Amino acid sequence: MARPHTDASPAGAHPDVLVVGGGIIGLGVAWRAAQRGLAVTVLDPAPGGGAAQVAAGMLAPVTELQYGEEPLLRLGMASNERYAAFAAELTGATGLDTGYRQTGTLAVALDADDRAELRELHDFHGRLGLASEWLTGRECRRLEPMLAPGVRGGLHVTGDHQVDGRRLARALVEACTRAGVVLHRAAAAELLLAGDRAAGVRTDDGADLTAGRVVLAAGCRSHLLPGLPEGVLPAVRPVKGQVLRLHVPPVYRPFLSRNVRAVVRGQHIYLVPRADGELVIGATSEEQGYDTTVTAGGVYELLRDAHELVPGLTELPLAETGAGLRPGSPDNAPLLGPTALPGLVAATGHYRNGVLLTPVTADLVADYLATGELPPLAEPFSPSRFQSKALA
Structure with a gap:
């Protein structure tokens, strides 16, 4: 059960967006959201870590295609088409090579x-x-x-094609820092609620981080955040x-x-x-x-x-x-966009396509955070497709 929120945050420390998870998905969302003028904090004990440190970095929406995955194919191809510009923009902003190669x-x-x-x-x-x-x-x-x-x-x-996940992660950490994203190096201990709305996260170092909206981008641990109401997010x-x-x-x-x-x-x-x-x-x-x-x-x-x-x-x-x-995720496709809990947004469940889908996830989720409208490309991947009947 999530605790009611009592504001213990320092003055001026209430960002528009709190991203829980500083892997490449969370960092990509944070960077794009900051570029759209939002104040963003990323919560992670080691930003830039996660599965990207191990991933091979193939960008292969066509050769990885499986039957019945046509919506995921469209998402993957849209992301692959953005990759050259995404990588060039990152390098231009940071001076760091991402290892992107059109092989x-x-x-x-x-x-x-x-x-x-x-x-x-x-x-x-x-x-x-x-x-x-x-x-x-x-x-x-x-x-x-x-x-x-x-x-x-x-x-x-x-x-x-391909990209180097480790280099990509380093570049995203640097890009976020230069864009004014606050990197809070701690782990999430509990979701905070204000009434029926996500209000922030209590950290394992004793801080209450509040925000207008919370983005869950903690990979396969996203659904394990203490205080997350049952049925809001399927098991990842x-x-x-x-x-x-x-x-x-x-x-x-x-x-x-x-x-x-x-x-x-x-x-x-x-x-x-x-x-x-x-x-x-x-x-x-x-x-x-x-x-x-x-x-x-x-x-x-x-x-x-x-x-x-x-x-x-x-x-x-x-x-x-x-x-x-x-x-x-249960269907091995990502969870993108608003959840059944107001104020809580998902960016997780990417399975074997996390590196490939980083640019398009960053764009789609940041667009939603900036406008309140989920882009049509993201609609097949709404967390609501698994929403519990108890929350309907």
Whole structure:
């Protein structure tokens, strides 16, 4: 049960917007909201952390498309179309590179079954008017000579790109700071209510932060905020992903020229080559609660499957292992916009698309905060689609 709010905030410390969660989604919303003239505070013990520190950073709305996800496809493509300008604006505002690269993505098949599945996906792309090119195995290897000789064919999507999640997070922290966003480095302890309205958050360092509106952008912990009334936000489950980072010595570059992905033994795997020689391999998908332990089995499976796809990578130095938590909503699509609790806005549940959807989420939620109107592009992702009948 949320406590009634009693104003303990310092004079002048009542912003228009309090963003709970300083990952790339929360920071993106805060930056765009500040640009629209709103006074914004971000609450997070370590702004710039979160799942983006582990994410590979593929911007792949077309090659990640699954059947039945057409609304999510439209959202992802809208965000991908904004990325070049978004990244350039961030760099211009901060002087920091985001690692955005227009590399394209090659999705390949290693056996006949995978080839048939990719062929079906290519046909689906065609019916939706998406640009993807079918290549033979030989044509795939001509693009990426390090691919295994057994590659049977693939899809080349020139519009699916990449960004470095870590660099993006650093740039967003700096952009927020320069835009006047206040970064309060503490954790949220309890939601504060004023009557039937969200009024702010009590922090674990004893402060009461009040605001005109509260944005929940705390990833897979968003629904766990103490004091949040039952049924306002559906459970946002954590989905663990383990990732490896290899280093490609200069003598071996370019090892890969674009993102490469495949399905090996029924498991999705992708390789994302950075301009600085880093090669990111991901990612497992594990329903293990809030555990972020890197396991020997996870590392083994990633290396085994990546080796089948690109045999030469096992000669590369292993630079880092890591695990993060994707925030998955009940339908694996994001929660964007006002909730059933007045004054409380959601920006969470992005599952495997958090990095991809950062620009469009920032724009849509900031537009709502500035105007009170939810843009049509966000309407399919309203939290109200899961609203409890008890709140109706």
